[in-house]
Amino acid sequence: MNDEYRGSNDGQRVTSGRNGPSATLIGLAIVVVLFVVFFLQNSEHTTIDFLVFEKDTTIRWSLLVAVLLGIVIDRIFSIWWRRRRRNNA
Helix, strand or coil, X not given: CXXXXXXXXXXXXXXXXXXXXXXXXXXXXXXXHHHHHHHHHCCCEEEEEECCEEEEEEHHHHHHHHHHHHHHXXXXXXXXXXXXXXXXX
């Protein structure tokens, strides 16, 4: 519970008005569940031919690698952008 006791020794209980998980947490959970379902449904085999290598894999692993690479590129760009702004300020 999010109850807090405020005041000196009067013992009044004041509620913060927030119970349960936040909307952001619920939204994130929904996105994760949808990705897991999408991941498990894509079990067809495919061949990936990229520059100098060729790999026979399932679509699900290709999707997972693409998502992970997207996250890594986003983090690298975000760090670079913050350092650039800090150095210019």
